[in-house]
Amino acid sequence: MNRRHLLATAALGLSLAFGGAASAQDKTKACFVYVGPIGDGGWTYQHHQGALAVQEAYGDKVEIAWQENVPEGADAERVLTQMALGGCDIIFTTSFGYMDPTNAVAKKFPNVKFEHATGFKRESPNVSTYNARFYEGRAVQGVIAGRMTKTNKIGYIGSFPIPEVIMGINSYYLHAKKVNPDVELTVVWAFTWFDPAKEADAAKAMIEQGVDVIASHTDSTAPLAEAAKAGGKVIGFGQASDMTEYKPSPRVSSIIDNWAPYYVKRVGALMDGTYEQQDAWEGIAGGEVQIGEITDAIPADVKAEAEKLRDDIAAGTYHPFTGPINKQDGSAWLAEGQTAPDGDLLGMGFYVEGIKGDIPK
Amino acid sequence: MLKLEKRPSPSVFWGRATPVLAVALTMMAGSLMFAALGKNPFEAIRTIFWDPLFGEFAWYLRGQLLVKAGPLILIAVGLSLGFRAGIWNIGAEGQYIMGAICGAAVGLAAYPTESWLIFPVMVLAGAFGGWVWAMIPAILKTRFNTNEILVSLMLVYVAETVLAMASTGFLRNPDGAGFPGSRNFSSYPAAANPELIAGTGLHWGGVAALGAVVAAYVLLQRHILGFQIKLAGQAPRAARFAGVSPKRLVVMCLGIAGALAGLAGMFEVTGPAGQISIDFNSNYGFTAIIVAFLGRLNPVGILFAGLLMALTYIGGEMASTNLGLPSAAIQAFQGMLLFFLLACDLLTNFRIVPARKEVR
Amino acid sequence: MFGGIDPALLIASLMVASVPILLAATGELVVEKAGVLNLGVEGMMIMGAVCGFITAVVTGSPALGFLGGAAGGAGLSLLFALLTQVMQANQVASGLALTLFGLGLSSLLGQGYVGIKPPHTGAVPFGPLADIPFFGRVIFGHDPLVYLSVLAVAAVWIFLRNARGGLILRAVGESHEAAHALGYKVRRIRVLAILFGGAMAGLGGAYISLVRVPQWTDGITAGAGWIALAIVVFASWRPWRVLLGAWLFGGITVLQLNLQAAGSGIPVEYLSMSPYLITILVLVIMSSGRGRAALNAPASLGQNFHAAR
Structure with a gap:
């Protein structure tokens, strides 16, 4: 939840009390789930560089959090739930094996945005997918x-x-x-x-x-x-x-693998209220x-x-x-x-x- | 100088007190490590040990403790029988994978038939898969004297390849657009293993784990096989004189361990994990070896050891996400906890007394 | 040429491929001969890998790197020695805990060393010998650690067979009570054996991060320690069989990749499991029909010793 979104909510005349609970945190929190250690020097390392780029781009308007070495399956579902409960506004799940857990958790948290890398399932409106044309x-x-x-x-x-x-x-x-x-x-x-x-x-x-x-x-x-x-x-x-x-x-x-442009763009869209569900598959052109x-x-x-x-x-x-x-x-x-x-x-x-x-x- | 004196029998008081002491010592040592990494040590310790049980989201996480501990306990109980008898099954991970594959294969073969019979048959198939995989080292050992440590361990890697074949080949979801991984059992109720009571995290795997703890306890206390297992471990020669067949014991112990590991895999794939995928296994089979010894090879001890391990996993994850601790620090912290638990066991079996000059 | 595969190249590669498991298994053999079962080989290897890598990068010397790797492995094994020999903790569980701890600690230490190339470890200069057909390639084209790994097997073999210290070590492993009664310091000997095992595992790990790959990433040993443990069992605790086992396993791993590259037509998934299956098969053949003699495990393996008096 971010400030501008809140104003929009208020302008629409919706319950301020409801929004009030969320206003305690006026930062957008972007969370990342990694399948390997950041020190793998490859897949996970590059995703983490993207996460750091988000922090770099928006400074203290965003907060980032991440979890390394999350096995696919039951553990992923738990980590995602913990993150959603813990106030993440957008969660990037960076491995194909997180597809089903991402969709399952997304159903329970309609106000949290989920972004799943390399998959094809978008079972609820808050799930987007992204991939790169390697x-x-x-x-x-x-x-x-x-x-x-x-x-x-x-x-x-x-x-x-x-x-x-x-x-x-x-x-x-x-x-x-x-x-x-x-x-x-x-x-x-x-x-x-x-x-x-x-x-x-x-x-x-x-x-x-x-x-x-x-x-x-x-x-x-x-x-x-x-x-x-x-x-x-x-x-x-x-x-x-x-x-x-x-x-x-x-x-x-x-x-x-350069995920920074996509991550910066999506978190930015969430902050300025232009965020929409999508299936992004960008390549050399998108960076x-x-x-x-x-x-x-x-x-x-x-x-x-x-x-x-x-x-x-x-x-x-x-x-x-x-x-x-x-x-x-x-x-x-x-x-x-x-x-x-x-x-x-x-x-x-x-x-x-x-x-x-x-x-x- | 101090010296150790072996107690005639393990101390009951210290048996209960050492885990508490060990956890306290780990908290202190862990605090130093977390402080060295530039994090608030009190917050880290609280996040790991307190929050999952009593924190803001404990209503969710307590259930997850059961989800995480269930397979560990189920596998560890099976392994502990063999370890007591001196039979070294290091390959529970492979038996877990094969149980999951067999159980899932039966369920997926029946898709989309709806019948209450499907799930029980899958349970049997899961246990069978693990049992078969454990019978390979058992038969090689009894027939050809082949060491079970090597065979069971090597079969883990074979099982991993079979798992990759299953998820990219024979069990792949036909509606999955060519992606690896099987159908998800959550969308096939007849074969699924859902939460039994909403919010508790308890599924059939948890029930089976508790059942296994009770059964193993009864077996060891009351049944002739339990007696034979204990005897074979403590006094192999005496066991032979008492008519215990070592071969039968190998087959029984490996078979039980394999079947339980297979069950754990089957419950996991149909429940929390949901599907067969290339990376379905997550080291439960190896971690369960630690759990078995941490629980002193005792079913009740294993129950607590499994829950404690699960707590460090879940609390560790929270500490990692919330405080930005590297997951490697959590791994090291778990290692420390194990070190202290193992080291403090000293007090249970030994008395520390001042050394006297020996009279010659 | 055999099915498109050059045997000289194959043998040369398998010798290199098996160095890490050979070094670690030789160390573990000595540990187990002393009656101690240390399942923490993977943890000690990866500590050796990270410590060796850091030392080599900081000093610029691969030789010092290998020493650093051995020191790292030995350092972690000291913890195991403390737990099992002083605190009388269970060996199996302590070893597994050691692996967990080693994986975590190595990753913490290695932060900041990802994406760096370590100094190059060159081949031993044998001059014209390296140009002999077949043997030049097979025997005279390697880096020092390949020779060291074979020499270590020979040294351990001689030590265990002929040296007084080796006899004492074996006595401690066979019956610690009897060895104690004869006046040997059971626990001191075991601690020394554990340190040797740690150093060898560390050396094997450093070989991975300095020569085989060469880079540092988390979890770089990728299970080599477990294979080393299996090789000791495969060898039924005999040094030369450790060499055989390591070369067999390494050889089949290399061969299956070569068969893939040569387009053999054998399905890849079966090739991929072949090193494990063939190791089992060979062990079955070697151990069958030999009765109890095949069970050559040290009698006190895995049991802690506490002097009653």
Whole structure:
């Protein structure tokens, strides 16, 4: 509840006594639920940077609170309830697994706004969802990978076979293929969100198979460190955070999860009364997906090509999934010129034509 | 100098008093840590220990204590039987996962049939899943002499992979637009495990936990199996002379522990968690090992130990959200509490006396 | 080449991949041989990881980093020694509490060290030896800790088998009453063993944060300590079998990732569980049909000792 909202309430002639109870706190309280520790240097760390940006932007008009390491399921429901009871005005739940708990708790607290990251359920009017089009960043990486590979083998370390990851793999492959028809993609599934040593092994296994460009969907710098050991022959990308410590090579670019613009915008909207339920899925254009500096380890023409793709996507003149695209089994998915509907992307469970191997079931 | 003298039997007074002493000592040590982190130590301690029980939102949080403690107690009671007999089941986490998967699979296979029979069958399936997973180390141990610590622990990781397969594959919600995770049981009443009395947090898992405490107490006091378990733990050779079959004991103890862990998983997935997801398990199986020992392997002790652990989780969360304490500080604080509880047990079993010169 | 996988590269990688669990398991072996069951390996490893990382970053020296890691692990194990040897607390519960405490404390210490690259640990310069086909890659291309981990196994083997101290340590683990009656300081020996185990676990943790990954993030050991515990059991408390177990487990982990990368066609989910299943299978084969001899656990394992007089 904020001051302007209260005035509006009073102007409408509603009970002042009711509003009076809330006026004890004239700050807007924004709360964040994290699935990992802030010190993970990746997913949760970046969300927390967004939370800090909210504090930075509004100073003492907002109060932020957060809870790390919240397991999905029963614990999430309890933490959300505690936060709602504890006076949070808006709660950001930053992991897909919080989807059902978020919707369940939101029903009980209609005056609290809930924002769920990466999900699709908005069962009551106070639940919004938001996500970032990371596949746009994967497209840029794909172009760099296709141009830079000398062995024509590029790699991708996946966590679990979920649509978000499959979408990234497809985008990466399609754009590498576009600039280099001979390219082959190797996917290794770690079957874990977080095990840096295993990520290092996965990167190493790929390098031994002749892969010389590695993208990863897991957040540690382990794959870059492995690439660095190959003596300049292997390059990779920063994931979630910029990973500048591996510049200029092997880290030649990066995808940065940048939640700050969205968080600042939503909390601001709540404060000035323009807040509405929505389903936000922004990408490079909205600033949620940032392409980290493309270093000089990349030839200028490739760099220019990648940057042009980035700018075209940002301008909305190009969609990374534009037909004709066939599925892996050869059946048609998108016709010439057709762009992928968001629903297809969000539930993506297939590889595009040309990728070898099966998605684990 | 002081020295320790073993008491002929554990002191009843200190048995009751040490937990209180330990909590008091933890509060002091914890205060120092919280102060070092720049937080008000009194507020932190109050938030952790007092607020969940008597604070503004205690009406909600007291129930949550039961939700959190239920699976811990249920699993720990099962484990304690094996630990007493010297059977080391470290893999309750895996048995918990498999119980949840089997229970959920039965329920989801019946979807959307409405029948009162569904839930009881799911309960059986959950217990069966955990039991089967525990029978693997049991049979390998009795048939091939394979150490159960390794087998049960390794099977946790296998179960985690099966869980990932279930939530992205064979149990995935067909209406979930390709996202991982099963259907939510809260929207399928015949298979759901809801709150039994609104606001208390009590669901069938809590009932089962209390039942297990009573059953284990009776088993250990009155039943021949309980006697055999105690005997095997205290005097293995004597147990063999008394006709206790070590193999039977391994199968029984692992089986009971597995079935109870499976039940805990099944109640959790159909109730508080609501669905099978990649990260469904949250270390209850490992934490329950601590709870079992904290409760001195005694069913009633486990009941209190489970509630105390749950309190530190819930209070810790509140301290973390309200005071901005890192969750790592809460973890360290829990570790300290355990250290003090374990160390203070000294007073129960030993007497501290002034050392005398020994007469030779 | 075998199914698209180069055996020399595979062996070289598995040696590196198994160093953390090998170091930690070797330490835990000595602890358990002394009759103490310390389930806090994961906690000691992560303390070693964070202390080693901080030391290396602050001093700029990886060597000092490894020492710092060993000191961090040993420091935390001292707490375990205090609880179990002085306060007579239950070992299983104390070990688990140690893991919880270590995970929390390491995260507190490591704040401010996220996103930093530690100084590089180079390979041991063997000169032309490294260019020998096959063996050059397998044997002569590693960093010092790989050799140290194998030497540690050999040293522990010799110590337990031949040294007087090793015999005393084993006596303490087999029957603390008898060892006490013979005049050995049971608890002092156990404390020393616990400290050694802590230092080795810390070293293993530091290897993860300084060489394997190399970075600091919360929870970086990701369960390696539990695997180390399992390896000691797998080895039935024999040093060379610890090496075998660690290499088997590390080898299959590396192999399954290689098979994925080579596009083997075996479903990934089965590959992903294979290290655990194959470890169980091999243990079943090794332990079956050997009667009680296979149960090589120290007789006093997990029991606290209190001198009656």
